[in-house]
Amino acid sequence: MQDATEFKQVLCPYCKEQIRANAIKCKHCGSFFDKPTTQPNSLWVSIVSLVCGILALLASLDDSNWDKDSIVGFVSFLITSITCAIITLSQNLNGKNIAITAIVFSCLAGIFALSDFL
Numbered sequence: 001m002q003d004a005t006e007f008k009q010v011l012c013p014y015c016k017e018q019i020r021a022n023a024i025k026c027k028h029c030g031s032f033f034d035k036p037t038t039q040p041n042s043l044w045v046s047i048v049s050l051v052c053g054i055l056a057l058l059a060s061l062d063d064s065n066w067d068k069d070s071i072v073g074f075v076s077f078l079i080t081s082i083t084c085a086i087i088t089l090s091q092n093l094n095g096k097n098i099a100i101t102a103i104v105f106s107c108l109a110g111i112f113a114l115s116d117f118l
Contacts, residue, residue: 011092018092046095046102049084052077053105060112074113081106 008021015029025032056077059070066074081102088099 009092042093043095043098045084045093046088046098049081049088049102050098050105052081052084053102053109056081056109057105057112060109060116063116066116074109078106078109 009018010021011017012019012023012026012028012031013033014031015026017026017028019026019028023033056074059074059077062070085099085102085106087093088095
């Protein structure tokens with residue numbers, strides 16, 4: 001029976017191409033690995049993205065007058081959420097669904113905030 005890691009794909013640390021998790025040598029650049037390459041199972045980047053997206057969405061629903069500090073805080077949460085989500089998706093990190101949810105929340109926050117200003 002074949003091991004589940006045999007079919008799992010990871011990025012080569014040298015050329016960043018997709019290779020099997022248990023590869024000894026990269027088929028793209030020819031680099032050898034001391035041990036099978038694996039990526040950490042950490043979800044922290046996608047969770048940061050989701051938390052910042054939720055905070056941006058909640059801030060956009062605030063109907064009080066926004067001062068300069070409120071706008072800076074909102075934009076900071078929005079940019080952080082989208083940036084972390086893009087990193088998660090582009091680096092093939094765990095938590096892709098969380099990152100997509102964060103992007104949706106961030107887009108909704110941006111739409112709600114723009115509708116208040118227009």
